[in-house]
Amino acid sequence: MTVFKTFLKVLKSCKGTIILYSAILIFFAVFNTTSGDNTTNFVAEKPDVFIINQGEREGITKNLIQYFEENANIIDIKNEENAIRDALFYRDINYIIYIPENFREDFLDHKNPTIEVKSTGDYMASLADMMLERYLKLANIYHETFASEEEIIENLNKTLSEKLEVEVTSKLDTDHLTQIANYYNFANYSLLAGCVFVICMVLFSFGRDVVRKRTIISSMNYKKYNRKLLLSNGLFAVSLWAFYVLVSFFLFGSSLFTIHTIFYLINSLIFTFCALSIAFLIGNLVHNREAINGIVNVVALGSSFLCGAFVPTEYLPDFVLKIAHVLPSYWYINTNERLKTMEVFNFENLKPIFLNMGVVILFILLFVVMMNFISGKMRKTNS
Amino acid sequence: MKNVVEVKKLTKEYKELKAVNDLSFEVKEGEILGLLGPNGSGKSTTINCILSLLNFSEGSIKIFGQEMEPDAYKLKEKIGVVFQDVAVFEELTVIENIDYFCGLYIQDKGLRKRYVEDAIQLVGLEEFKKFYPKQLSGGLLRRLNIACGVAHKPKLIILDEPTVAVDPQSRNNILDGIKTLRDQGTTIIYTTHYMEEVEILCDRVIILDRGQIIASGTIDELKKLAKLEEKVTVEVMELDSKYIKEIGEFKNVEDVTYHEGILLITYKKGKNNLVELMDYLKNAKIQYNKIFSERPTLNDVFLELTGKELRD
Numbered sequence: 001m002t003v004f005k006t007f008l009k010v011l012k013s014c015k016g017t018i019i020l021y022s023a024i025l026i027f028f029a030v031f032n033t034t035s036g037d038n039t040t041n042f043v044a045e046k047p048d049v050f051i052i053n054q055g056e057r058e059g060i061t062k063n064l065i066q067y068f069e070e071n072a073n074i075i076d077i078k079n080e081e082n083a084i085r086d087a088l089f090y091r092d093i094n095y096i097i098y099i100p101e102n103f104r105e106d107f108l109d110h111k112n113p114t115i116e117v118k119s120t121g122d123y124m125a126s127l128a129d130m131m132l133e134r135y136l137k138l139a140n141i142y143h144e145t146f147a148s149e150e151e152i153i154e155n156l157n158k159t160l161s162e163k164l165e166v167e168v169t170s171k172l173d174t175d176h177l178t179q180i181a182n183y184y185n186f187a188n189y190s191l192l193a194g195c196v197f198v199i200c201m202v203l204f205s206f207g208r209d210v211v212r213k214r215t216i217i218s219s220m221n222y223k224k225y226n227r228k229l230l231l232s233n234g235l236f237a238v239s240l241w242a243f244y245v246l247v248s249f250f251l252f253g254s255s256l257f258t259i260h261t262i263f264y265l266i267n268s269l270i271f272t273f274c275a276l277s278i279a280f281l282i283g284n285l286v287h288n289r290e291a292i293n294g295i296v297n298v299v300a301l302g303s304s305f306l307c308g309a310f311v312p313t314e315y316l317p318d319f320v321l322k323i324a325h326v327l328p329s330y331w332y333i334n335t336n337e338r339l340k341t342m343e344v345f346n347f348e349n350l351k352p353i354f355l356n357m358g359v360v361i362l363f364i365l366l367f368v369v370m371m372n373f374i375s376g377k378m379r380k381t382n383s
Numbered sequence: 384m385k386n387v388v389e390v391k392k393l394t395k396e397y398k399e400l401k402a403v404n405d406l407s408f409e410v411k412e413g414e415i416l417g418l419l420g421p422n423g424s425g426k427s428t429t430i431n432c433i434l435s436l437l438n439f440s441e442g443s444i445k446i447f448g449q450e451m452e453p454d455a456y457k458l459k460e461k462i463g464v465v466f467q468d469v470a471v472f473e474e475l476t477v478i479e480n481i482d483y484f485c486g487l488y489i490q491d492k493g494l495r496k497r498y499v500e501d502a503i504q505l506v507g508l509e510e511f512k513k514f515y516p517k518q519l520s521g522g523l524l525r526r527l528n529i530a531c532g533v534a535h536k537p538k539l540i541i542l543d544e545p546t547v548a549v550d551p552q553s554r555n556n557i558l559d560g561i562k563t564l565r566d567q568g569t570t571i572i573y574t575t576h577y578m579e580e581v582e583i584l585c586d587r588v589i590i591l592d593r594g595q596i597i598a599s600g601t602i603d604e605l606k607k608l609a610k611l612e613e614k615v616t617v618e619v620m621e622l623d624s625k626y627i628k629e630i631g632e633f634k635n636v637e638d639v640t641y642h643e644g645i646l647l648i649t650y651k652k653g654k655n656n657l658v659e660l661m662d663y664l665k666n667a668k669i670q671y672n673k674i675f676s677e678r679p680t681l682n683d684v685f686l687e688l689t690g691k692e693l694r695d
Contacts, residue, residue: 002486006472006479013474210470214532216453217434218487219460225487 003225007232010205014198018240021197025190025244029183029251047094047128048073050087055101060108060139063153064099067135067160072128088120095119095128107139108149135160174340177260180252181340184264187244188271188309188329193300194240195275196282199233200292203283234276241272260339263353267339270360271332277367278328284374303329313337328363331356384411386445387539387570388433393442395428395594402428404594406442410539410572415565417585418574419681425594426574427467430541433572434464446539460488463537467544469528471516477527478503478512481534488535502534505560522553529557533564540564541572546580558583578681590685597688602681609679609687611637613656617646617664618673626667633659 049072051065068074075093077083087093098116100106106113115132119125138159142152205211206229216222245265249256282295304310306320307329313321324330335356342349388410395403403425410416418426431437433444435453444451449458471480481499489495503509506526516524525545533540542561546554561584565571575581581588582602589599598605622641630646631639635653639646650656657676664671 002483006475006483009479010472010474205472205474208470210466210468211472213434213436213466214464214470214484215487216436217459217462217464218484219456220487221454221456 003228004232007202007206007229007236010202011198011236014201017197018194021190021194022243022247025183025186026247026251028186029179029247032179032182032186045124045127046071046073047124047131048075048092049095049097049128050075050077050084050093051097051099052079053099055099055103059104059149060153061099061104063156064135064139068097068131071131084118088118091120091122093120094122094124097132107143110143112140176252177340180248180256180260180264181336183248183251184268184336185309185333186304187268188307188332189300189304190244191237191240191268191272192275192278192303192329193296195237195272195279196299197292197296198236199276199279200283200286200295201289202229202233203280204287204289204292207283207287230280233280237272237276237279238269241269244268259345260342263339264336267332267335267353267357270357270364271328274328274332274360274364274367277364277371281367281371281374284371284378303327306330308333308337328360331359331363384413385448386410387412387447388572389443389445390429390433391443391445393429393432393439393444395425395432395437395439402594403432403439406591406594406596408589408596408599410570411587412570413565413568414586415561415571415573415584417581417588418572418591419578419581419588419685420574420591421576423593424591426591427543428594429591430464430543430572430574434462434541460535461538463533463535463540465529465532465540465542465545467547469516469524471524471527471531473516476513476515477508477519477530480516480527481530484531485534498534498536501536502530505533505563506530507556507560520550520553521548522550522556525549526553526556526560529560537569539570539572543574544576546575546577581681588681590681590688592689598684605681605684606679609684611649611679611683611687612652613650614677614679614683615648615650615657615660616673616675616677617648617660617671618644619646619669619671620644622646622669626669630660630663633663 049068051068051074053061053065055061057065072095075087077087077093084096088096096118098118100113100115103113103115105111115136117129117132119129135156138156139152142155146152146155206215215225245268278299282299286292286295303324306316307313307324307327308316308321309329313333316324321330335353338353338356342353386409388408390409391407393403393406394401406425406429408416418429420426428437432439433446433451435451435455446458447461449455451458472483475483478499481502482495485495485498485502489498503512506529508523508526508530511519511523511527514523516527519527525547529542529545532542545561546557549557558580561571561573565584573581573584585602587599587601588605590597590605598608627639627641627646630636630648633648633656635650635656637649637651639648641647648656648660657674661674664674
């Protein structure tokens with residue numbers, strides 16, 4: 001008990017930092033629950049379009065404008081070059097259509113008139129582009145078949161009015177699952193920072209050369225002493241994990257009563273052991289109390305940013321994600337991300353999850369081997 | 384008296400450097416053995432080998448008649464060490480620190496509590512029990528360091544320069560504590576740079592240099608190794624060179640120097656040299672401010688044996 005009691009006293013001196021890391025996690029989680037999107041129904045999006053008609057609003061020209069009025073948001077701005085450029089720059093509009101003066105006549109005379117456009121080049125502009133292309137292609141097809149403008153417009157409208165019914169069949173509570181996944185992603189930072197900071201501080205206090213020497217020459221079996229210290233640190237790491245799990249139950253309540261939660265818990269527990277092994281490795285290498293804070297920031301913040309704990313991985317550049325592959329956090333977060341969209345839990349779907357967990361376990365083994373190698377080298381140097 | 388520590392032909396090599404070379408000595412039960420030597424003389428290496436903190440190339444070490452090995456836990460119960468660097472936890476108070484280090488040896492809570500109180504009393508930290516190390520002065524920290532090393536009441540204590548950078552009050556307190564331990568029958572190995580401490584405390588002294596014993600014995604035995612017996616110092620403002628020459632021709636005079644108003648005369652032997660010198664100064668009408676005689680110190684012995692000062 002002597003070692004464990006002293007461990008608790010050293011731990012007590014780190015309580016401020018542990019509270020800080022936990023508070024950041026809880027703040028993030030609470031903030032996160034106020035946002036999020038629930039995609040249980042489908043609503044088509046409409047681009048913002050400005051139409052400049054240089055001819056008469058009649059016949060096919062009128063129909064084209066009406067089509068856009070129904071399927072896009074028609075924005076009215078000043079027809080001046082500067083105003084148009086500003087509107088595009090500030091994304092007030094996504095797309096500008098210039099209908100030429102003789103569009104109707106040229107179309108009916110099979111002269112294949114050109115419609116000029118300007119766009120912001122974004123996703124909404126592409127949507128408007130597709131709408132215009134679809135309209136013109138259909139108009140040309142019907143013009144080959146029907147001679148009169150009325151027939152062309154009638155058939156064109158009939159085809160264009162056909163709407164595809166989109167129904168979201170998933171029964172997943174994606175809103176809550178996203179929030180839970182985000183919470184556990186962010187826990188990557190809190191678990192890593194908490195474990196590395198506390199364990200490095202403990203190892204620094206117990207491992208200072210003179211204290212270590214005094215322990216070695218004491219009548220307590222040194223291997224037994226090391227086991228006690230390892231167990232105390234392990235107990236702390238598991239307690240920290242259990243506390244974060246408890247907080248997640250408090251924040252998300254019944255939303256956690258799903259099969260997803262079991263995998264979130266297993267994944268985060270494996271990652272906790274990984275954080276523990278990282279902490280031991282760093283604790284064996286660092287013998288400077290002042291350097292510990294800096295190292296925590298580099299390790300915990302660095303890997304959290306690189307691996308998508310704070311920013312979703314889809315927003316991260318490819319080269320960052322490639323670098324992230326060498327960090328255990330990437331595999332941990334990847335599992336959380338996969339879990340949030342998983343509907344059917346069969347072996348085929350779970351294979352990548354088990355693979356990710358296996359990679360994290362391999363990281364643990366790697367860190368343990370490295371730690372033993374370094375400790376062995378140090379022992380050899382000291383003797 | 385039994386031998387508590389027996390070191391035989393101890394050799395410790397670091398690549399091409401022999402830190403300790405063929406060292407043999409014993410420490411008798413209840414004695415204080417002083418290990419003297421300049422930095423790099425092999426004192427700490429010898430102690431680390433005795434404590435099994437370092438592997439050694441050749442030789443053997445026995446403590447209380449048993450081979451000292453890293454897993455000799457029964458034997459380790461009887462040993463206490465006070466290192467030169469303060470080895471305590473910043474996060475624990477004075478009493479918690481002593482309790483922790485005592486707890487590495489003593490499992491019985493009641494007994495440990497009594498031992499911790501005894502250790503606090505021994506080093507005079509009664510008023511600072513609830514203080515954290517960072518609240519203590521350098522001297523008080525050293526006292527705490529000693530208390531942590533001796534709280535479990537070991538039969539053999541190794542003290543490695545325990546009074547370095549300590550204020551006079553704490554130094555006296557520490558020396559009193561060591562005397563108390565000796566009076567209780569504890570065997571002590573004491574390493575230091577301070578010769579006056581050795582002269583006050585140690586029954587026997589070993590002088591080390593370059594990993595070898597260059598002299599050993601009681602203080603008096605060692606002082607006999609020095610070729611000089613008396614040193615006389617005179618503070619005199621002006622002195623003609625003819626007087627220096629005449630003094631140099633006195634019986635038993637080994638050497639005479641005069642530098643910055645200090646006349647230093649060293650005598651090979653004799654005890655009443657001071658009277659002869661004072662008579663001469665009076666007859667020659669030489670005015671002086673101060674005159675005093677000294678017996679040779681261990682530093683003189685060290686200087687004599689190695690040609691360098693102990694603190695070089």
